[in-house]
Amino acid sequence: MKFDIYGRFQLDIHREGAAWAAYRSDGGKRVRVADLAIPPDVSTDELAEYLDDVYHELSRPGERISRVG
Template identity: 60%
Template sequence: MKFSIYGRFQLDVRRENDAWEVYHLEPGKRAKVNDLVIPPTLDADELATYLDDIFHELAGPGQSVQLMP
């Protein structure tokens, strides 16, 4: 699942081996984010809210974390 974090950057969150793995996306490449841990018990439909809780300091007025198509 790909998320836009307030239009500043994009993250790809994948379920791997009963854990959530997070990757920072840039044009033409993807880098694993080791310092962001998502609880393995979190459901997929809760990811945007969790990411918003983590990164809310980066948000401007009316901005939110968006699931990308």
Template identity: 50%
Template sequence: MKFDIYGRFQIEVRRENDAWEAYRLEPGKRAKVDELIIPAALDADEIATYLDDIYHEMAGVGQNVTLIA
């Protein structure tokens, strides 16, 4: 799943070995986000809300974390 974080950057979240792994996407590369720990118990449909909780200080008025793929 890929998420747009308030139009500032994108994160890809994948399920790997019973855990969620997050990668920051940039043109031509992908880097693991070690400081972002997503609880393994979260369902896939809860990830956007969780990311919004983590990054809400970056949001402008009316901006949301959106699923893009």
């Protein structure tokens, strides 16, 4: 699943075993986001809300995190 983070960057998030893994494109390469730990009990439906909790300092009024894939 891909998420657009307030129009600033996108994250590709998927399960690796029992854990969530997050990747960001950087110069055409997929780079693991090391400083983002998503608890394994966060459901697919809760991911956007969880990401908003983590990255809310980046948002401006009216901006949202949205699933794009």
